[in-house]
Structure formats: structure tokens, C-alpha cells
Amino acid sequence: MxxxxxxxxxxxxxxxxxxxxxxxxxxxxVAAHLASCPACRNEVDQLRAVxxxxxxxGADAPPELWDRISAGLGTEPPGISPNPPxxxxxxxxxxxxxxxxxxxxxxxxxxxxxxxxxxxxxxxQVGTLDHRVGQLSALAAHQGVPAAAAQAMAxxxxxxxxxxxxxxxxxxxxxxxxLPDGTAFLVEGNLPALPPGRTYQLxxxxxxxxxxxxxxxxxxxxxxxxxxxxxxxxxxxVTAEPAGGVVVATSPxxxxxxxxxx
Amino acid sequence: xxxxxxxxxxxLVVAIxxxxxxxxxxxYRRHGGAVHALASRLLGPGTEADDVTQxxxxxxxxxxxxxDPARGSLRTFLLTMAHARAVDQLRSETARRQREERTARETxxxxxxxxxxxxxxxxxxxxxxxxxxxxEEERRAIELAYFGGHTYREVAAILGQPEGTVKSRIRAGMxxxxxxxxxxxxxxxxxxx
Numbered sequence: 001m002x003x004x005x006x007x008x009x010x011x012x013x014x015x016x017x018x019x020x021x022x023x024x025x026x027x028x029x030v031a032a033h034l035a036s037c038p039a040c041r042n043e044v045d046q047l048r049a050v051x052x053x054x055x056x057x058g059a060d061a062p063p064e065l066w067d068r069i070s071a072g073l074g075t076e077p078p079g080i081s082p083n084p085p086x087x088x089x090x091x092x093x094x095x096x097x098x099x100x101x102x103x104x105x106x107x108x109x110x111x112x113x114x115x116x117x118x119x120x121x122x123x124x125q126v127g128t129l130d131h132r133v134g135q136l137s138a139l140a141a142h143q144g145v146p147a148a149a150a151q152a153m154a155x156x157x158x159x160x161x162x163x164x165x166x167x168x169x170x171x172x173x174x175x176x177x178x179l180p181d182g183t184a185f186l187v188e189g190n191l192p193a194l195p196p197g198r199t200y201q202l203x204x205x206x207x208x209x210x211x212x213x214x215x216x217x218x219x220x221x222x223x224x225x226x227x228x229x230x231x232x233x234x235x236x237x238v239t240a241e242p243a244g245g246v247v248v249a250t251s252p253x254x255x256x257x258x259x260x261x262x
Numbered sequence: 263x264x265x266x267x268x269x270x271x272x273x274l275v276v277a278i279x280x281x282x283x284x285x286x287x288x289x290y291r292r293h294g295g296a297v298h299a300l301a302s303r304l305l306g307p308g309t310e311a312d313d314v315t316q317x318x319x320x321x322x323x324x325x326x327x328x329x330d331p332a333r334g335s336l337r338t339f340l341l342t343m344a345h346a347r348a349v350d351q352l353r354s355e356t357a358r359r360q361r362e363e364r365t366a367r368e369t370x371x372x373x374x375x376x377x378x379x380x381x382x383x384x385x386x387x388x389x390x391x392x393x394x395x396x397x398e399e400e401r402r403a404i405e406l407a408y409f410g411g412h413t414y415r416e417v418a419a420i421l422g423q424p425e426g427t428v429k430s431r432i433r434a435g436m437x438x439x440x441x442x443x444x445x446x447x448x449x450x451x452x453x454x455x
Contacts, residue, residue: 012426012429012430012433015433015435015436015437016413016429016433018436019345019404019432019436020345020346021408021412021413021417021432022414023413023415041333045333045338046440047433047436048334048342049334049335050439050440051342052296052335052337052338053389053443054393054439055299055300055341055345055408059295059296059298060295061290061291061293061294061298062312062315065294065298065315065316066287066294068316069286069290069315069319069320070283070287072316072320073283073286073320073323
């Protein structure tokens with residue numbers, strides 16, 4: 001099967017797709033359709049819930065298997081993983097009408113050098129743990145992040161940072177919205193799409209060090225992350241990196257911005 | 263989180279995000295049996311099913327952010343992961359031969375029986391009734407696809423029916439089940455703790 005599926009073609013496959021009963025190429029095609037079709041996504045979620053009920057067995061979890069799982073956790077503690085966890089790319093865009101036009105936009109030359117500075121492993125751990133927790137807290141609230149992002153944009157307490165293209169300070173490529181509790185969003189992302197195998201990575205300057213705040217994906221639109229609260233980060237930068245992310249930026253920033261107190 | 267045993271599933275996942283092993287242990291206690299049973303159903307009891315179960319929970323530990331409560335319960339998420347992994351395993355070339363042997367064995371003894379899969383649950387009766395009420399050919403197609411790990415094309419070959427027909431029957435049967443369960447007040451939320 002080649003090419004994109006029509007809605008009707010994808011719909012016919014949803015039952016089999018929800019049961020993992022399609023060929024690999026069909027699964028890829030359906031997944032591509034789901035990315036842009038909330039109705040089909042919703043149906044797949046519901047059918048998977050039905051399948052889960054069919055699979056339900058009252059058997060207890062085998063205790064001896066827990067010992068294996070527990071032992072497996074120790075081999076690679078997530079806290080010292082050199083790669084920041086991937087942040088979920090989010091489909092929804094926030095309405096331009098909600099955008100605050102008055103945000104101060106300023107280029108920040110200093111961060112170009114700073115992002116290339118070697119950063120301590122501890123700083124990476126802190127940043128990693130921090131945004132992982134922040135994102136999960138948002139999940140626990142049963143709130144879709146695009147909705148949460150829209151809400152954050154409307155929050156008068158939010159700090160806002162315009163990220164502008166390096167070398168073109170008049171061109172805003174994304175905005176950051178940061179709430180007092182450290183919950184933060186990149187919104188209105190308009191960076192050029194990177195080729196496969198590459199990702200944008202967000203950095204914050206914290207106590208003189210560039211701390212990774214997470215991976216943004218190949219073409220970020222709306223992404224959740226988190227920062228320390230109260231905000232010690234005054235400046236941000238975005239670099240383009242290999243897909244798994246890096247501990248130390250390998251290229252100069254493509255976008256940058258700083259917090260401006262009004 | 264105070265006590266993992268009284269925490270909601272989403273709260274457990276948040277705690278797992280903070281590297282709380284007791285929270286992961288509790289998630290395993292709640293859902294490990296179902297995950298292991300589904301993996302065993304597809305792969306047969308033994309090492310392969312144990313491996314899939316282990317991978318599912320270690321994956322939850324490493325990437326808890328992949329669970330989105332807005333899209334369903336934690337149990338559905340874990341079972342979806344387990345099913346996908348088990349099916350990948352089944353469809354790998356090395357496993358195919360062993361599976362063919364096992365399929366031959368199973369065919370010789372007893373057929374698939376989804377009615378006995380959904381049991382020991384507060385809503386077991388509704389599920390049993392809903393499954394039993396399915397048209398026979400829809401029930402067979404769903405059983406072969408979900409518990410047999412077959413693609414709809416393989417199911418079509420097994421049943422000697424057109425692929426398009428099988429594809430439609432799987433979806434129609436699943437939708438029928440969903441509607442029936444919802445009419446009986448059984449919602450995906452029941453698998454929430």
C-alpha cells in the first residue's frame with residue numbers, strides 16, 4: 001500500500017489496527033492518518049479499551065517476576081541518563097488571537113557562546129528530572145497539554161519569552177510561556193523542519209551553566225517542559241542536534257531569547 | 263504521594279516519574295497479572311511472556327510520560343504495549359516456526375475461547391454476554407486477531423473469507439462490543455483504580 005490513506009480507507013482499518021492486526025506498512029499509514037484525525041484517534045482509544053477488557057484476567061501478578069523487573073531498574077537509573085527524556089510533541093496550535101503582541105523581543109548574543117560551554121552532569125540531571133516531573137504533573141491533572149498551554153498563555157502571572165532566529169532578531173520562531181510554579185510551554189513554534197535523525201533541543205542558562213530543558217522534536221509546535229521555580233533561568237537557546245539529544249550543545253543556537261521584566 | 267496503595271493510577275505514574283520504586287511496584291501489583299496473562303495468551307507461558315511483562319514495566323519506569331490519562335486507563339495503556347510487543351515477537355522470523363508448531367498443537371486440542379478470557383471482574387457477566395451476543399463470524403475474527411496475534415489478512419486465509427470482509431467484521435464486532443458494554447453501564451473508566 002502506498003501513499004496516504006483517505007479518511008474512509010483509514011476508518012475501515014481501525015478495528016484491525018487497534019488489535020495490532022494490520023501489516024507494518026498499513027500500521028504506518030494508519031498512524032499517519034491518526035496524527036491529523038482526532039475522531040479516528042478517539043475510536044482507536046475506545047477500541048483498545050474494549051480489547052483491554054477482553055484481555056482482563058483476574059490472575060495475580062507473578063511475584064517472582066517483580067524481582068526481575070526491580071533488578072532491571074538498577075542497570076540504568078533514569079536519573080543519570082545522559083539523554084534528556086523526549087518531550088511529547090503536541091499537535092494543537094494556539095490561536096494567533098491569543099498571542100500577546102507586546103512581548104519584548106530581543107536578540108541575545110551571549111548565549112551563543114554559553115550554550116557551547118560544557119555543562120556538568122548534575123545540571124543535566126536536575127533539568128531532566130525537573131521537566132519530567134513537570135510534564136507528568138500536567139498529565140495527572142487529566143489535562144491535554146495544548147489546552148493547558150492555551151490556559152497558561154492567558155494567565156496574567158505567566159512570564160513570556162520570545163525566541164528569535166539568530167541573525168534575524170525581528171523574526172520570532174517560537175514563544176515560551178512560563179508559569180510561577182515552573183510549568184512551561186513552548187508555543188507557536190515555527191522553526192523549519194529538521195531532517196530525520198535530528199531534533200531541536202531547548203537550553204536554559206542557569207547559574208552560568210547551560211542546562212538542557214528537553215528535546216523539542218523535528219518540528220516543534222507546542223511542547224511542555226518545566227523549569228525551577230522561582231525562575232533562575234534568564235536566557236534560553238535552541239540548538240539543532242542528533243535525534244537522541246546531547247549533553248553539551250554541538251552547534252551554535254538557531255534561536256534565542258531572554259526573560260524581560262516589565 | 264503518601265501511600266501507593268491508595269493512590270490513583272495517574273498519581274502512581276506521577277510518582278514513577280519521580281523515580282518512586284514503590285509506586286512502580288504498586289502499578290505492577292495492580293496490572294502485572296493482566297499484562298502477564300495477555301502475553302502468555304499470545305506467546306504461551308514461559309520466558310517470552312515473562313520478558314514482555316518485564317519490558318512493559320521497565321518501559322513505564324523509563325518513559326512514564328508516554329502514558330496519557332486523557333486517552334485511556336493505565337491498564338489499557340499497559341495491555342496495549344504488551345499486546346504490541348507480543349505481536350512483534352510472534353511475527354519475527356525466528357519465532358514464526360515455534361509459533362506454527364504451537365498453533366498446530368492448540369488447534370489439535372481446543373479452539374480460542376474469548377469468553378473465558380474476560381472473567382473474575384465486577385463486570386465479567388456483562389462482558390461475557392456482550393461477547394456471546396456477537397455474530398459468530400465477528401467473534402472468530404476478533405479472537406484470531408487479538409488472541410492469536412494474526413493480521414486480518416492471515417485471519418481471512420484461516421477462515422477462507424475475503425480480506426475486506428474480515429477487516430470490516432473486526433471493526434464492526436469491536437464497535438458492537440463497545441456499544442453493548444456502554445449500554446450496560448460499562449465504561450473504560452472501570453479499569454481505573
